[in-house]
Amino acid sequence: MKGESHMYKRPVLITAVSMLSAVCIVLIRKPILFAVPFCLLPFIFYRRKTRSAIALCAVVAASFAAGLLSAHIRLSSYEKIEKELTSTTSSALYGQITGKEITDYGTKMTITLRSQQTKVMAVHDTSLPLGTKVRVTGTPESFSPVRNPGCFDQASYYKGLSVACQIKDADITPSGGTNFPIVQLYYMIMEALWQLKYMIYSVFTAALPNEEGPLLASLTIGTKSLLDSYVKEMFQSAGLSHILAISGLHISITGSLIFKLLKRLGIRTKISAIISSVFVFFFAASISGSVSCRRALVMYLLMMLSKVIGDKIDIVNSLAAVSILICLTDPLAVTQTAFSLSFAAVFLLAQTSIPAADCYRAFCILRWENTHKEIKGNRYKPTALDGLTSSLIFSFFIQLSMAAVNAKFFYSFPLLSFILNIVILPLLPCVLVLGLLGGVLGLFSLPLAKILLFPCHLIMYWYEMASDLFNKLPFTNIVTGDISVLKTVICLAVVLMLSYIFKNMTFKMFKRRFTRIHWQKTSVFPLFGDKATALKVTLLSFTVIIILSFPNHRDxxxxxxxxxxxxxxxxxxxxxxxxxxxxxxxxxxxxxxxxxxxxxxxxxxxxxxxxxxxxxxxxxxxxxxxxxxxxxxxxxxxxxxxxxxxxxxxxxxxxxxxxxxxxxxxxxxxxxxxxxxxxxxxxxxxxxxxxxxxxxxxxxxxxxxxxxxxxxxxxxxxxxxxxxxxxxxxxxxxxxxxxxxxxxxxxxxxxxxxxxxxxxxxxxxxxxxxxxxxxxxxxxxxxxxxxxxxxxxxxxxxxxxxxxxxxxxxxxxxxxxxxx
The missing domain is CATH 3.60.15.10 (Ribonuclease Z/Hydroxyacylglutathione hydrolase-like)
Known part of the structure; x- marks a missing residue:
């Protein structure tokens, strides 16, 4: 219904925006963001009773203060520890192994220091179990700040991960000590899953030719660090980097598949929700600890919780709740590029892509109802062409919505990748299911695993071939250069205008369903309801592309x-x-x-x-x-x-x-x-x-x-x-x-x-x-x-x-x- 997603009806979103602005004031030092709570006042008081508005004002003020305090405490602690560590030539540190990853140059371990959220990173030849309390000796070395604008900023990247420094020539030995039983059980499960992950990786590399094994492993179990750099560049250039690392896309697909499978087996909704939640939790925790993975995990758990209690929760509210949680528990993560990309993608998907697809579906229903006789039980069923068109619309508008965000962080945006996504993403569930099943089966019988993984081999070959061919086409990737904040704001404003148009037109077509009209093919323009709306959408879409396609060159x-x-x-x-x-x-x-x-x-x-x-x-x-x-x-x-x-x-x-x-x-x-x-x-x-x-x-x-x-x-x-x-x-x-x-x-x-x-x-x-x-x-x-x-x-x-x-x-x- 019209207006149901307006911001003034979303107190959780208003609270999240206030807290996020406070965190950004501390971390990126932008005092202008102090104006954000005042800009929220119209949304707070619009169509809301005075008492409710004052209560929400108090909540917003409290969230703003909490954001400032949380970010200040965390940043002060991080900077203090970083300074202490990097000012010495050698040190002995005590902590716990909370993460590890096999790379081409050894096992990279993340060690969380005792009584701190701050971590250090060290590379070692041997791999100690997760959860082991260790003593680390070596030479602390600070991460390099960006030395060329546009290049990788190592210091900012690891700061977002709360990693204070790397330990060179590290000697890591167990220091003794035990965890609480529940914590010890958790780490035992995580270590077993970690071992299983790399055993599955070995199956993939043995069963599939050349780079297809590491590629399938990256898609299913998140071993991106072992993926060939050429393959990474090819997928990133084609606008498919979102499928290379385990993220919200993989978690939502995996969770949905398990939940639907359990429902098909006749298991009750609440039990299915609990079982799928436990599986997804350990899947996400063992595969990736990225902020986008955490965002997807919490959103999935909230969705399952809504099914258990028999209520509904929408995307934007759950996204806002997750952002509040991250701001309070791990404010440094807000500085990560992954945070901006992940949260922006989900928010813009909810505001633009879904309304665009809903608008087209409303048009299809209206067209069908006015060209078919009213017969009881006779309802609109999407045709193959309708499904393809809807997918193209959904994919195009998520790419268009994210164009400015991609340009801000990567200095380019994939103009035509929405076409490639249509032929790539539908096969991803098949890759995940067959890949994981084949990997586990290969632990017992490699010949049988090769048979089960053969479809994955064909799909990997198709992925590589399609990406390579797509990169050779003109205008697939538009280089924008470093775009200004003004350009970014204008593009996002245009995207929100598109959102309003889609929602408004859907509401109008919904009302027309109750009035029998004589259908004429020329009276309703395909896709968006009428010619005027289609023209507005087209012009606004080209506005975004044109604004971004002309870099601001300088002498x-x-x-x-x-x-x-x-x-x-x-x-x-x-x-x-x-x-x-x-x-x-x-x-x-x-x-x-x-x-x-x-x-x-x-x-x-x-x-x-x-x-x-x-x-x-x-x-x-x-x-x-x-x-x-x-x-x-x-x-x-x-x-x-x-x-x-x-x-x-x-x-x-x-x-x-x-x-x-x-x-x-x-x-x-x-x-x-x-x-x-x-x-x-x-x-x-x-x-x-x-x-x-x-x-x-x-x-x-x-x-x-x-x-x-x-x-x-x-x-x-x-x-x-x-x-x-x-x-x-x-x-x-x-x-x-x-x-x-x-x-x-x-x-x-x-x-x-x-x-x-x-x-x-x-x-x-x-x-x-x-x-x-x-x-x-x-x-x-x-x-x-x-x-x-x-x-x-x-x-x-x-x-x-x-x-x-x-x-x-x-x-x-x-x-x-x-x-x-």
Whole structure:
């Protein structure tokens, strides 16, 4: 019925919003959220008696205070313990093993410290049982904060999990002590289920070919850490990451299947609800402890409770109740991306996808009733086409509703994945049932398990093939870049407008059912009731897509923090991107972990030109990695005087196989586009130095963003002092500032080596800023002490990526990623 889901009729939701805003004030430090309780006042007093409204105000105020207090206590405790642990070089800790996971590099254990909610993480060769009280000795190491915007923030991720630090070279031994009998029984069950999980994993890998075993294990028993990275990327790019890890989708499917099976066997509703709840509880607890899994588990238990007591509970109220529970018991979890995604998905599903499907069903019923005679017992039954259309509508609107949320966290959204979900999700119950049964059967007979798992093999093959083909289609994944809060709010407001339209139109069609009308196919537009409504829905849907499809490009220089290596990214206001070098000898998969996320964060889908100063691995391996991933690169620029060697031959062959042009540059050459210009300074035809470093490509890059001041950067590769003096004698005038408004940045040569960055070079260039790219604890001692002394003696300003992380220059303003 119309209006039954309005917010003013949901005191639990109002209370949850108040408490959640309070938690966010403490954790993400946004004082503007103090306005939230006041914004809730209209919902509190609308159509509510004064006494009831005042009582609800008191509840909201109390929930807000409780949220502030809970978050403050938890955050203070976490930060205190983290500081104490990471300030020591070695420590002995006492706690209890509350979680463990087998990875490629050992068994990762989560140890909850005594009398605390805070945890530490350690990797060990042996696996002690869950619930064991242990003594952990080793070197505490803090988690790394995000060093490049758009990349993985390790510190925030583990903070959301309440993990204070990781223990390096950990020695874990039992410390003695026993648990309460009920707690001991719980951990005995959990340990048995953990052992069973990895025994089933072994069955899957033995019964299925190649990567299909780990894929099936990830889908059914949650061993995502052992899944091949290529398969992960393929599914994530196709918009199917929600099926890779055990989450609300798996729990709801598993619980529903068990409950329905028990009902089919003639077991009473209350008994069926209790049995399925116990099974789902241990299934969820043994498979995953993620916040999305906990959310789904509690919501499922609330649904079963409603069946036991013979009452009803809707999705939004149960979601609000779970959020209140998490805010009180584990407020740090609110900072997790999984929390935002999981709760947003369920809320938007309830507000948009379900009303859209209900609206279409109301239309189908109205159409059927006005085209069929009234006969007792004759009722509308959905056709196959109706079912397919309803599924498409449901899937499309959940993807559209989540588009802004996905863009905010992942800088892209899967535009067409709703089509893929239609052919993927219906098979998931079959995968879960056959997979679990086959895994258990394989413990006794592997040949019989192979027979039972054969349908899973076909489905896994279909999943992989469909995802791979889907990723090759155009416009499957729209790169948005980092979207603003305003864009997010506008998109979510449009989604809520769609929700109102669907609910309002469903109510109107419900009223029309009681009035016999002459049906004309042109009088009611398919899907949404009438042409005007269909037009509104279409326009609003395109509004969301269009808002998100145009990234906000900026003129920017970004010195990436690549560890021991080099990487400079240049983006222009018209959406073009240029890279200089991009490699590392200390960071693994630098292309995947740093360069690609940094490009995506800026809304870039291809590199116009990639300048390679020379062929050392710490300057070029990111480029080769991206080319192997088929990332669009238009042209690779190298020095005309580069020495021919095996690495250069491999690069040329790789570029040729991917249709990438290679162009040579030497002193005097220049190229550019509307906002960007590159001038090659060195080497030229007269230079006669030998060696890869000595012949590094030296360029002057200029960004001229219209009326704003220009920014110039001198990129020097790994040249030495002799080459610096040569450039001063032959091209000094080109390196001077043309006006006082310009900003001149010098990229320190050879990572700040003592044998580069000579006194005369630094003094005559006289840059506004020197940026040094080096890795922490590198074996070369970069940046050199003598180099830093020269810079300080001349009074020049310098940043090193070891201390600052990525350095960004926009409109003359210099931004460090890590404040110090």
């Amino acid at each position: 920017e220089f970004a010195f990436l923090d690549v560890g021991q290596g080099d990487g400079l990214m240049i983006t222009t206001a018209d959406g073009k991107a240029f890279m200089i070098d991009g490699g590392s000898t200390t960071e693994k998969e630098i292309g995947k972990n740093v360069i690609l996320p940094s490009l995506k964060y800026r809304g870039i889908t291809g590199v116009e030109g990639w300048f390679v100063t020379h062929m050392d691995e710490d300057h070029v391996n990111g480029l080769t990695e991206l080319i192997n991933k088929n990332y669009p690169v238009n042209t690779v620029f190298i020095s005309e005087h580069i020495e021919e060697d095996e690495r250069l031959s491999r690069l040329k062959s790789l570029c040729a196989s991917h249709g990438i042009k290679i162009s040579g540059l030497e002193g005097g050459d220049s190229l550019g586009c509307r906002y960007f210009k590159a001038e090659t300074i060195y080497p030229d035809r007269e230079s006669e130095f030998e060696g890869a470093n000595e012949n590094s490509l030296v360029n002057l890059f200029t960004l001229s963003p219209g009326s704003d001041q220009s920014i110039k950067i001198i990129e020097t590769g790994d040249i030495g002092g002799e080459q610096e003096l040569y450039i001063l004698e032959h091209a000094k005038d080109k390196l001077k500032k043309s006006s006082a408004e310009e900003t001149l940045i010098l990229k320190s040569a050879h990572h700040g080596s003592n044998y580069s960055n000579c006194q005369r070079w630094l003094s005559e260039i006289n840059p506004d800023l020197i940026v040094i790219s080096a890795g922490k604890g590198n074996r070369y001692g970069h940046p050199g002490k003598q180099t830093m002394e020269r810079i300080n003696t001349l009074g020049l300003k310098s940043f090193c990526t070891i201390d600052t992380g990525q350095v960004r220059i926009q409109n003359g303003r210099i931004k460090k990623t890590i404040a110090n």
